[in-house]
Amino acid sequence: MAMQRRFVDLHTHSTASDGTRSPAEVVALADEAGLAALALTDHDTTSGLAEARAAAADRPGLRLVPGVEVSARYTGGTMHILGLGIDENAPALRRLLASFIGARDDRNPKILAKLQAIGIDVDMDDVLGAAESFDPGRAHVIGRMHIAEAIRVKGYAQSIQDAFARYLGNGGAAFVDKERLEPREVIEGIVAGGGAAVLAHPVQLNLRDGQELEDYVRRLAAAGLGGIEVYHPDHSPERTRRYLDLARRLGLLVTGGSDFHGTAKPGVSLGRPKVPLAAVTGPLAEMVLGGQSGCCL
Numbered sequence: 461m462a463m464q465r466r467f468v469d470l471h472t473h474s475t476a477s478d479g480t481r482s483p484a485e486v487v488a489l490a491d492e493a494g495l496a497a498l499a500l501t502d503h504d505t506t507s508g509l510a511e512a513r514a515a516a517a518d519r520p521g522l523r524l525v526p527g528v529e530v531s532a533r534y535t536g537g538t539m540h541i542l543g544l545g546i547d548e549n550a551p552a553l554r555r556l557l558a559s560f561i562g563a564r565d566d567r568n569p570k571i572l573a574k575l576q577a578i579g580i581d582v583d584m585d586d587v588l589g590a591a592e593s594f595d596p597g598r599a600h601v602i603g604r605m606h607i608a609e610a611i612r613v614k615g616y617a618q619s620i621q622d623a624f625a626r627y628l629g630n631g632g633a634a635f636v637d638k639e640r641l642e643p644r645e646v647i648e649g650i651v652a653g654g655g656a657a658v659l660a661h662p663v664q665l666n667l668r669d670g671q672e673l674e675d676y677v678r679r680l681a682a683a684g685l686g687g688i689e690v691y692h693p694d695h696s697p698e699r700t701r702r703y704l705d706l707a708r709r710l711g712l713l714v715t716g717g718s719d720f721h722g723t724a725k726p727g728v729s730l731g732r733p734k735v736p737l738a739a740v741t742g743p744l745a746e747m748v749l750g751g752q753s754g755c756c757l
Contacts, residue, residue: 465496465521466584467734468542468749470690471529471660472500475595477509481720482595483508486730487515490520497749498543499717504560504689505601506548525748527590528553529660530560530650537666539659541646542689545748548654553653556646558694563639564603571607574634575627586610594712605615605724620724627643627735644683657749658687658715662703663694669702674710682747691716691735693728704739713748714739 467614473479474486481499482490490498500512509526516524526546546553575582585605590609592706599735600606608623618622627634641649650657659680667673690703707714718728722740739747 462607465494466500466732466737466738467493467495468497468737469493469495469501469731469735470497470501470525470658470715470716470740470748471542471692472498472720472730473502473529473722474500474508474512475598475600476500476505476511477502477601478603478721479726480594480724482598483512484515486720487512487519487522487524489730491519493739495522495731496737497523497525499525499527499542501529501542501544503529503531503601503603504557504564506546506553507601513703521751527655528557528650530646530653531557531640532640532643532646533645534665538664539643540661540664541643541685542658542660543650543653544656544658544687548653548655551655553655556641556649556653560638561601564601567636567638568602568607570636571604571628574609574636575611578633579596580611580614580627580634582607582610582614582616582617586614589613595691603653605721606698618655621726637668638680642701643680647680647684651686656686656713657684658689658713659685660689661692661694661719662688663692663699674706677706677710677712681712685712687713687715689716690714690739691733693719693733695733700733713745715720715748716740 472486474483494694502508506528528543530541531662532541587606587610591606608620611623647657718730718732720730
């Protein structure tokens with residue numbers, strides 16, 4: 461008897477960006493967890509999708525949703541926007557992501573210079589070596605997670621999380637913000653790339669739940685936002701219910717995922733929280749899940 465697949469994970473990361481498991485390994489973990497669908501949503505890159513797609517082809521019970529996660533300019537918190545169901549070859553999306561990779565490339569030397577100034581002897585060769593240790597032979601989008609691993613390897617921090625807390629996170633001794641686009645520009649790029657633009661982990665906006673959040677999401681929806689990530693490890697049950705209600709009232713796609721990064725985020729497991737396939741509804745659900753929504757409950 462075939463396994464009944466009832467849950468999805470539409471927010472995961474691999475070694476193509478700042479995860480510690482390869483795209484194929486992420487797909488294998490999703491299949492082992494019995495998921496109906498998996499979205500690979502690496503930061504600012506779609507370079508892991510070809511490998512993930514090939515791995516998913518051997519697992520007919522698992523649907524791969526091509527995705528990406530992009531940062532947007534925002535004051536007072538963090539705004540990330542997921543692109544789900546994208547065409548990674550769309551010119552508009554490629555231009556959008558190229559601008560963000562360029563911003564990372566500009567930021568990394570500035571971070572290293574700040575580290576050197578406070579006596580942390582880590583250079584780009586160390587960072588490239590850290591990236592290579594996670595997934596040898598891959599062309600990585602180099603970012604703070606790889607710098608954090610280099611700091612750990614050189615003995616200046618006990619873990620990646622410790623390196624972020626002391627040096628690389630907002631307020632850390634070597635923190636350098638990266639250039640971001642306005643939310644409207646990010647949304648337009650994702651939509652032009654054939655995808656649904658989804659507000660990731662809305663709790664990180666640091667807005668008061670209620671009218672303040674609703675007003676802001678309405679403005680994003682007017683710019684083309686198609687969904688809200690209702691289910692996320694950072695969301696309490698109460699917040700999850702509020703975001704679910706908001707998405708339904710505004711007619712937005714309901715999504716959710718683990719924000720899985722492998723060992724870079726200890727305690728976060730792929731497929732958790734459990735996101736029911738039947739909950740992923742809304743006007744863009746068929747595009748994202750190819751008509752699977754609600755099929756298995």
